[in-house]
Amino acid sequence: MHEVDMTKCLLLSLQEWKLQHAPRIPVVKVVHLQVGDFTCVEPDALRFTYAAAVQTTWLAGSELRIEPIPLQARCVVCQATYTPNPQQAYQSPCCNHPMEEILSGRELKIRSIDYVFPEAADPAQVASGGEASQRLSASHRQQAEAIAPEPCPVA
Amino acid sequence: MPLEDSLGLNLLAANQHQAEHNRAHFDAWNLLCLNVMSSPGAGKTAMLERSLADLASRWQMAVLEGDMTTQLDAERLEAVGVPVVPITTGRACHLDAAMVSGGLTLLRQRLDPADLDLLWVENVGNLVCPAEFEVGEHRKVALLSVTEGDDKPLKYPVMFREADCVLITKVDLLPYLPVEVERIEAHIHQVNPRAEVFQLSAISGVGFAAWHDWLQRQRDTTASAIAVSHPVRSDQASAAALVGA
Numbered sequence: 001m002h003e004v005d006m007t008k009c010l011l012l013s014l015q016e017w018k019l020q021h022a023p024r025i026p027v028v029k030v031v032h033l034q035v036g037d038f039t040c041v042e043p044d045a046l047r048f049t050y051a052a053a054v055q056t057t058w059l060a061g062s063e064l065r066i067e068p069i070p071l072q073a074r075c076v077v078c079q080a081t082y083t084p085n086p087q088q089a090y091q092s093p094c095c096n097h098p099m100e101e102i103l104s105g106r107e108l109k110i111r112s113i114d115y116v117f118p119e120a121a122d123p124a125q126v127a128s129g130g131e132a133s134q135r136l137s138a139s140h141r142q143q144a145e146a147i148a149p150e151p152c153p154v155a
Numbered sequence: 156m157p158l159e160d161s162l163g164l165n166l167l168a169a170n171q172h173q174a175e176h177n178r179a180h181f182d183a184w185n186l187l188c189l190n191v192m193s194s195p196g197a198g199k200t201a202m203l204e205r206s207l208a209d210l211a212s213r214w215q216m217a218v219l220e221g222d223m224t225t226q227l228d229a230e231r232l233e234a235v236g237v238p239v240v241p242i243t244t245g246r247a248c249h250l251d252a253a254m255v256s257g258g259l260t261l262l263r264q265r266l267d268p269a270d271l272d273l274l275w276v277e278n279v280g281n282l283v284c285p286a287e288f289e290v291g292e293h294r295k296v297a298l299l300s301v302t303e304g305d306d307k308p309l310k311y312p313v314m315f316r317e318a319d320c321v322l323i324t325k326v327d328l329l330p331y332l333p334v335e336v337e338r339i340e341a342h343i344h345q346v347n348p349r350a351e352v353f354q355l356s357a358i359s360g361v362g363f364a365a366w367h368d369w370l371q372r373q374r375d376t377t378a379s380a381i382a383v384s385h386p387v388r389s390d391q392a393s394a395a396a397l398v399g400a
Binding site: 002005006009010012013015016017026029033035038039040041086089090091098099100102108109110111112113114115116117 | 157158159160161162163164165166167168169170172247248249251283284286287288309312313316342344345346347348349
């Protein structure tokens with residue numbers, strides 16, 4: 001299941017992103033991915049391995065949301081956009097031309113990341129010393145103390 | 156309010172960065188790097204044995220040899236007289252840029268990569284994941300043996316889409332198989348009309364001249380592209396600086 005290796009490389013990519021915010025450690029809520037249909041990635045397997053892999057890391061508690069991106073191609077003969085069908089050998093239904101120009105479906109992207117900084121949590125809550133910010137701080141401490149992600153065996 | 160960073164970043168960005176770093180080395184060393192991929196048993200090592208022997212008088216070459224558990228392929232290629240660095244991937248079913256970087260470190264202990272014309276990276280036998288993990292190569296070469304059947308390009312389209320060149324191997328077996336090589340070629344071109352396709356037999360040597368002509372064209376193209384981006388390519392210091400980085 002190569003989604004395990006995909007996940008480990010995704011964690012490395014997220015680690016690179018985290019370093020941009022150093023020394024602050026963002027608490028990640030949601031990682032939004034775009035995964036094209038014409039890739040070697042199975043979204044369910046990726047979600048499963050992500051949930052398992054982040055348990056003891058700074059990403060614990062974060063959720064992976066995957067937006068599937070359909071395979072779309074353009075017929076280079078008549079310029080029509082079509083959805084290639086493996087059963088029809090991916091050719092354009094209009095001109096029976098091979099799949100030449102792919103418009104979408106090759107995406108393997110981190111679209112965006114939803115996160116908070118514990119110390120910069122909702123100002124209203126911070127001002128009132130609200131429970132929410134304390135909860136957040138506790139959770140942040142827990143995550144900061146958590147074991148660093150196991151290094152990708154390929155790193 | 157949660158913050159949101161819009162990234163549009165490659166999921167495999169960490170691998171991509173390492174791959175680009177590797178490629179910068181290859182360009183500084185003025186060598187052509189090929190990533191050779193196929194299912195297990197399609198004939199990558201047999202093709203390499205023949206190509207290495209045939210091309211040894213033309214080019215200085217080395218091989219980074221990916222294998223999950225053994226070094227058997229590395230031993231076969233070493234016997235041809237070309238430097239081979241085995242990369243045992245353990246349970247990983249593909250090579251990635253960091254593994255190749257590790258292989259380069261070992262290779263540099265044996266030779267100066269700037270003396271090489273061609274670096275072959277023989278990937279782990281697998282038609283799925285290697286297609287998504289760049290290692291810094293200039294060209295991707297996929298192999299498909301006639302015994303695998305003509306439907307494989309449609310079943311594993313990403314691999315054949317990504318390939319710059321597809322080698323249809325073991326064509327000496329065609330008389331014994333209910334397989335039409337024209338259908339294999341047609342299916343490759345269905346998913347990748349731009350792929351160059353060659354029919355080879357490592358046993359008889361059929362097709363190797365055309366395949367090596369293609370390699371020569373890639374070598375010439377890459378060298379001229381490097382000459383443009385690195386006008387002072389003979390400056391070994393730039394390669395040394397990169398390695399030290």
